[in-house]
Amino acid sequence: MGAALIDGKAFAAGLRGRVADAVPAFAAAAGRAPGLAVVLVGEDPASAVYVRSKGRAVEEAGMAGFEHRLPADTTQADLLALVATLNADPAVDGILVQLPLPPQIAEDAVIAAIDPDKDVDGFHVVNAGRLATGQAGFVPCTPLGCLMLLQDRLGSLKGLEAVVIGRSNIVGKPMAAMLTQADCTVTIAHSRTRDLPGIVRRADIVVAAVGRAEMVRAEWIKPGATVIDVGINRIDAGAGKTKLVGDVAYSEVVDVAGAITPVPGGVGPMTIACLLRNTLVAACRRAGLAAPEGL
Numbered sequence: 499m500g501a502a503l504i505d506g507k508a509f510a511a512g513l514r515g516r517v518a519d520a521v522p523a524f525a526a527a528a529g530r531a532p533g534l535a536v537v538l539v540g541e542d543p544a545s546a547v548y549v550r551s552k553g554r555a556v557e558e559a560g561m562a563g564f565e566h567r568l569p570a571d572t573t574q575a576d577l578l579a580l581v582a583t584l585n586a587d588p589a590v591d592g593i594l595v596q597l598p599l600p601p602q603i604a605e606d607a608v609i610a611a612i613d614p615d616k617d618v619d620g621f622h623v624v625n626a627g628r629l630a631t632g633q634a635g636f637v638p639c640t641p642l643g644c645l646m647l648l649q650d651r652l653g654s655l656k657g658l659e660a661v662v663i664g665r666s667n668i669v670g671k672p673m674a675a676m677l678t679q680a681d682c683t684v685t686i687a688h689s690r691t692r693d694l695p696g697i698v699r700r701a702d703i704v705v706a707a708v709g710r711a712e713m714v715r716a717e718w719i720k721p722g723a724t725v726i727d728v729g730i731n732r733i734d735a736g737a738g739k740t741k742l743v744g745d746v747a748y749s750e751v752v753d754v755a756g757a758i759t760p761v762p763g764g765v766g767p768m769t770i771a772c773l774l775r776n777t778l779v780a781a782c783r784r785a786g787l788a789a790p791e792g793l
């Protein structure tokens with residue numbers, strides 16, 4: 499029980515509060531609340547849970563939520579038509595199309611259709627390019643949340659060795675870009691990495707985003723390292739029950755790490771808080787207002 503617990507749930511509550519505090523000033527200046535449209539295609543139960551909690555968070559922040567639920571057999575053309583409508587709707591500042599999408603719809607085509615200035619997920623290639631080249635845009639919510647937790651814990655990240663395990667477009671790659679921007683020395687490891695334990699052992703900062711339950715073991719961790727667990731894996735807990743675990747073997751890594759995020763209650767709540775933050779920033783930019791400081 500050596501490691502400090504990084505309480506993402508508490509930090510996220512604070513961030514959501516700061517966003518909510520800034521909403522009335524935006525509304526007074528713009529004559530409307532910031533608006534977030536969330537599109538869910540199909541009935542995936544996990545996605546439905548996330549969409550519900552996003553809707554609740556939007557409402558609690560005093561923002562306008564526009565929820566669109568489409569049947570699982572929706573065509574790509576119909577979804578693209580909805581995205582075009584949302585792009586053109588002045589009350590909509592942010593658009594989130596919940597992933598994954600059903601197999602008849604190409605995710606790339608849908609993401610490419612979203613106005614980059616309403617792309618609060620930060621998934622559009624224009625925003626990925628802006629992040630890669632250090633220009634202002636929207637960065638994906640999950641790695642942004644991880645960066646905020648790291649900066650809150652460690653202050654400056656300058657010169658630290660960071661290892662990101664996972665190379666997805668939505669977490670691993672943007673996380674590596676953001677850590678590079680923050681002056682870390684960054685390694686991206688993945689399923690083909692040779693001697694993964696040896697690579698991870700160099701790290702002052704470990705971000706695990708592979709989607710494999712409890713893969714990262716205590717022997718991989720340099721004593722005192724800061725460990726951010728992005729994984730959300732539902733596993734069998736016996737007696738017909740399931741439980742959520744991360745990509746990190748928490749019960750053993752907690753004895754070696756300096757600080758660690760739990761699952762649940764770590765990165766997950768930060769993702770939603772950062773979505774609200776990005777929506778407020780999008781609203782301010784679209785209205786020609788300065789985004790509030792300190793978010």
Ligand SMILES: Nc1nc(=O)c2c([nH]1)NC[C@@H]1CN(c3ccc(C(=O)N[C@@H](CCC(=O)O)C(=O)O)cc3)C=[N+]21
Nearest residue numbers: 548594595596597598619762763764765766767769770
């Ligand atoms: N376009 C798009 N953008 C997304 O940001 C996006 C998406 N699609 N598809 C699905 C994933 C998943 N995701 C999560 C958000 C919050 C929690 C979260 O709050 N988790 C809590 C509770 C988890 C639980 O109890 O089920 C926690 O970790 O403590 C988790 C996962 C956003 N996603």
